Amino acid sequence: MSAPAKDAENDVSREGTGVRAPGRARIADRTLRTDRWWLQPLLTVLGLATFIVYATVRAFVRTAYWVPDYHYLTPFYSPCVSTSCVAGSSHFGHWFGAFPSWLPLGALVLPFLLGFRLTCYYYRKAYYRSVWFSPPACAVAEPHARYSGETRLPLIIQNVHRYFFYVATIVSLVNTYDAIMAFRSPSGFGFGLGNIIIVANVVLLWAYTLSCHSCRHVTGGRLKHFSKHPVRYWVWTKVSKLNTRHMALAWTTLGTLVLTDLYVMLVSSGAIADLRFVG
Incomplete structure (x- = not known):
C-alpha cells in the first residue's frame, strides 16, 4: 500500500x-427528528429487562415449579434431571446428583436457550438498537466511533446461532413431552386450564423455533434447483411464511413463557386452584 x-x-x-x-x-x-424516536428503543429495553429479571428470579428460587396432581412442570425447570428436583418432576430420570443452591435446576438447557435467543437475528436487531444504540433509530447518530461488524470478538460468536437452533429444537421436543405428560389427574386422564396454557406455550415455542432464519436456511439453503427438490422446496416455502412473523413470535413466546411459569407457580403454591374440565 x-x-x-x-x-x-x-x-x-x-x-x-x-x-x-x-x-x-x-x-x-x-438527530434532526422531532418525533418520539426514542420510544421504541425504550419499550424494547423495558420488555427485555422485565423478562430477564422475572426469568432469573424464577430460575433460582427452586420452589413452586411442579404440580404433582396434574403433572404440570414449568418450562424454566424442564428437563429437571437432578436429584435436587422434587419427586415426580424428573420426566427423564436423574442424570446428576444434587445441584448446589446457586445452580438453577434447569441448568442443563438454560444456557443453550439463552444463547439461542441472544444470537437470534431479531433479538440482535432489538438489543443492538435499544441497548448499544447501534443505531437507536433511523437518522439518529450512534455514539460509537467505529463498528467492525460481526467479524471479530465478541460479536463473531453470533455466528454459532445455527447450532443453538439445533439444541432449541431438542428442547422443544422435551417441552412437547412435558405437555403430553400433563394430561393427567389423580383419577387418570384429565385436563384443565393449565393444559391449555402449557400446550399453547409449546405450540408458540415451536412456531418461534421453526420461524428461525437458520431453520429457513436448513430447509432450503444451498439448493441451486428447487425443481429437483420438491419436498424441501415445499418445506422452505412454509418456513419462509412463518419467518415473516419471527419478530412477533419472539415477543409472544416471552409472554407465554412467563404466563405458563406464573400459572404453574400459583397452582403449585396453592394460591389458586386449577380450573379442571376433565378429571
Whole structure:
C-alpha cells in the first residue's frame, strides 16, 4: 500500500466511520427528528429487562415449579434431571446428583436457550438498537466511533446461532413431552386450564423455533434447483411464511413463557386452584 493510501486509512481510523466518516456532513445535533424516536428503543429495553429479571428470579428460587396432581412442570425447570428436583418432576430420570443452591435446576438447557435467543437475528436487531444504540433509530447518530461488524470478538460468536437452533429444537421436543405428560389427574386422564396454557406455550415455542432464519436456511439453503427438490422446496416455502412473523413470535413466546411459569407457580403454591374440565 502506498504512503498516501496508508495516511488516508489512518485518517479514517482516527475520525471514525458511519456518520463520522470523512466527507459526511458535520451536524452537531444527534438527530434532526422531532418525533418520539426514542420510544421504541425504550419499550424494547423495558420488555427485555422485565423478562430477564422475572426469568432469573424464577430460575433460582427452586420452589413452586411442579404440580404433582396434574403433572404440570414449568418450562424454566424442564428437563429437571437432578436429584435436587422434587419427586415426580424428573420426566427423564436423574442424570446428576444434587445441584448446589446457586445452580438453577434447569441448568442443563438454560444456557443453550439463552444463547439461542441472544444470537437470534431479531433479538440482535432489538438489543443492538435499544441497548448499544447501534443505531437507536433511523437518522439518529450512534455514539460509537467505529463498528467492525460481526467479524471479530465478541460479536463473531453470533455466528454459532445455527447450532443453538439445533439444541432449541431438542428442547422443544422435551417441552412437547412435558405437555403430553400433563394430561393427567389423580383419577387418570384429565385436563384443565393449565393444559391449555402449557400446550399453547409449546405450540408458540415451536412456531418461534421453526420461524428461525437458520431453520429457513436448513430447509432450503444451498439448493441451486428447487425443481429437483420438491419436498424441501415445499418445506422452505412454509418456513419462509412463518419467518415473516419471527419478530412477533419472539415477543409472544416471552409472554407465554412467563404466563405458563406464573400459572404453574400459583397452582403449585396453592394460591389458586386449577380450573379442571376433565378429571
